[in-house]
Amino acid sequence: MKIIIYMAAVLFITNAVANERPDFELATYNAPPYQFIENKVIKGITVSTVQCIFHKLNKKISIDFYPLKRSLRELARNNISGVFPISPDDKTYMNTSTPISIEKWYWLTNFPLADQNNAKGFNKKLIGAVNGSPAHNWLLKNKFSVAVSVTTREQLLNMFIAGRVDAIIIDDNEANRDIEFHQMIRSVEHNWQFIKFESHHFAFSDEVLNENINIVEQFNENIPSCNPLSLRLSHNEQQLLINYLTPYLEKLSHYLNATAHPTKLSDVFSAQELTTLDKLWQTQAKQQDGSLYNFITTSQLSVFLSQLQNDSKGAVTEIIAIDNGGYTIGLSKDTTDLFQGDEPQFLNTFPGGAGTFYISDIKYDASTQVFQSQVSFALAYQTADADKTVNKDSKNERRDNSLSNNDLSVAVVTFGVNVEKVIQASNNNSMLAIKQ
Known part of the structure; x- marks a missing residue:
C-alpha cells in the first residue's frame, strides 16, 4: 500500500513539474536596450515583444542568456526552441520571422569618411566592435579588419573616446535615447555616416516547425500589435x-x-x-x-x-x-x-x-x-x-x-x-x- 501511495505521489509531482514546463525554451543575448538583465530578470524592448507574441499565441516560454554563436549551434541541434534576435546574415535557414526589431546603423569615426561600405577606406584605421555582436559579424563578413574586440557597448564607447579605436558602429535608435552618450562624445572629434538598416528576426528550430506547422505565420501576425515597427527620420x-x-x-x-x-x-x-x-x-x-x-x-x-x-x-x-x-x-x-x-x-x-x-x-x-x-x-x-x-x-x-x-x-x-x-x-x- 505504501508503495502504491509513494508511486502515486511521484507521478503527481512529475505531472505537476511537466505542467509547469514551458512550451518553448528560448535563447537571447545581452544587447541593451533590446535585451539585458536587471535584478536577475531578462528585460528589454525585444524581450517584451517576444513575450507579448507568445502570450497572444497562448504559449509558455522560458528565456535564457547564451552567446549568440552558441545559441545558433544549440538551435541547429534542436536543443532549444528558438533564438532572438538574429540578423539577416545569420539566416542560414528559412525558419525565421519577419523583423521583431530594427536598428539604424551609423559609423562613428574620428576621421572623415569617403565610402562607408568600402573596407579599403579604413586602411590603417583601428576598428572596434563588441565581440559576437551583429555589428561584429557584419564587419567580418564585409572584410573589415576588427582590431579591438570588447564585451560591452560601454567599453567600446570608452575606447573610442580615449582614442584607442578610430571607428565603431552605433545603433542610432540606442544613441537617440541616451543623453549620456551624446554628452560623452562631445569632447572628442567625431563624424557620422549612415550604413544601413539592420533588421532582427526570431528563429525557430526545425523540431518546433515540424510540430507547429503554422507557427511562423502565427508569430508574424502578432508582431504589429506587440511592436509596430517604425523608425523616425531626422x-x-x-x-x-x-x-x-x-x-x-x-x-x-x-x-x-x-x-x-x-x-x-x-x-x-x-x-x-x-x-x-x-x-x-x-x-x-x-x-x-x-x-x-x-x-x-x-x-x-x-x-x-x-x-x-x-x-x-x-x-x-x-x-x-x-x-x-x-x-x-x-x-x-x-x-x-x-x-x-x-x-x-x-x-x-x-x-x-x-x-x-x-x-x-x-x-x-x-x-x-x-x-x-x-x-x-x-x-x-x-x-x-x-x-x-x-x-x-x-x-x-x-x-x-x-x-x-x-x-x-x-x-x-x-x-x-x-x-x-x-x-x-x-x-x-x-x-x-x-x-x-
Missing part, C-alpha cells in the same frame, strides 16, 4: 527625401498641366457608385481585372506614374495620385484600398493646401523586404483646357467641364521611398551630411 533625412523627390514632383506637375485628366473620381462615377467603390476595388484588385480596376490601372496617368517609378531604379517603391475627394485616380502599383481620404498621407497634407507635405516614419514592408517611408505632397496645377478632349459622350462632357475649372485636380501625390537606398546614394554622392 530633420536632415527628411530634407534629403524631399530633395530627392523634387525632380519627380516637377515631372508630374508638368505632365498634369499638359494632359487632360478627370479632375476627380466623382466626375466619372455617381455618388451612389462611390459608396461601394472600395469594396468593388478590393474584389477586382484580387482578380486584377474589372471595369474599375482597368479604369484606374490602365489610365494614362497610371502608366506615367509607373514609368516614373521605373526610372528610379528601385528608390521609389510606389506612387499614388489621390483626388480631392480622397480617392485614388492613378497609381504605379496596386493598393489595398482605393479610398485614401482617411489615411495620414491625405489628412496631413490636403487640409493644408498646395505645398504642404507629410513624411511618415520608416516602416518595414514584409512583402518587398524594404525599409520605406511615404512622402506625400498636396499638389495644385493648372488644369488642361476642355478643347484638348475630343470625346462627346455624356461622361466625357462632364470631364471636359471639370477640366476647364482651375481647381485642385490631384489633391495629394504619395511616393513610397526606399529610404536606405536614397540615404546610401546621398552618402556616395556627398549630397548631404546625414547627421547634424
Whole structure:
C-alpha cells in the first residue's frame, strides 16, 4: 500500500513539474536596450515583444542568456526552441520571422569618411566592435579588419573616446535615447555616416516547425500589435527625401498641366457608385481585372506614374495620385484600398493646401523586404483646357467641364521611398551630411 501511495505521489509531482514546463525554451543575448538583465530578470524592448507574441499565441516560454554563436549551434541541434534576435546574415535557414526589431546603423569615426561600405577606406584605421555582436559579424563578413574586440557597448564607447579605436558602429535608435552618450562624445572629434538598416528576426528550430506547422505565420501576425515597427527620420533625412523627390514632383506637375485628366473620381462615377467603390476595388484588385480596376490601372496617368517609378531604379517603391475627394485616380502599383481620404498621407497634407507635405516614419514592408517611408505632397496645377478632349459622350462632357475649372485636380501625390537606398546614394554622392 505504501508503495502504491509513494508511486502515486511521484507521478503527481512529475505531472505537476511537466505542467509547469514551458512550451518553448528560448535563447537571447545581452544587447541593451533590446535585451539585458536587471535584478536577475531578462528585460528589454525585444524581450517584451517576444513575450507579448507568445502570450497572444497562448504559449509558455522560458528565456535564457547564451552567446549568440552558441545559441545558433544549440538551435541547429534542436536543443532549444528558438533564438532572438538574429540578423539577416545569420539566416542560414528559412525558419525565421519577419523583423521583431530594427536598428539604424551609423559609423562613428574620428576621421572623415569617403565610402562607408568600402573596407579599403579604413586602411590603417583601428576598428572596434563588441565581440559576437551583429555589428561584429557584419564587419567580418564585409572584410573589415576588427582590431579591438570588447564585451560591452560601454567599453567600446570608452575606447573610442580615449582614442584607442578610430571607428565603431552605433545603433542610432540606442544613441537617440541616451543623453549620456551624446554628452560623452562631445569632447572628442567625431563624424557620422549612415550604413544601413539592420533588421532582427526570431528563429525557430526545425523540431518546433515540424510540430507547429503554422507557427511562423502565427508569430508574424502578432508582431504589429506587440511592436509596430517604425523608425523616425531626422530633420536632415527628411530634407534629403524631399530633395530627392523634387525632380519627380516637377515631372508630374508638368505632365498634369499638359494632359487632360478627370479632375476627380466623382466626375466619372455617381455618388451612389462611390459608396461601394472600395469594396468593388478590393474584389477586382484580387482578380486584377474589372471595369474599375482597368479604369484606374490602365489610365494614362497610371502608366506615367509607373514609368516614373521605373526610372528610379528601385528608390521609389510606389506612387499614388489621390483626388480631392480622397480617392485614388492613378497609381504605379496596386493598393489595398482605393479610398485614401482617411489615411495620414491625405489628412496631413490636403487640409493644408498646395505645398504642404507629410513624411511618415520608416516602416518595414514584409512583402518587398524594404525599409520605406511615404512622402506625400498636396499638389495644385493648372488644369488642361476642355478643347484638348475630343470625346462627346455624356461622361466625357462632364470631364471636359471639370477640366476647364482651375481647381485642385490631384489633391495629394504619395511616393513610397526606399529610404536606405536614397540615404546610401546621398552618402556616395556627398549630397548631404546625414547627421547634424
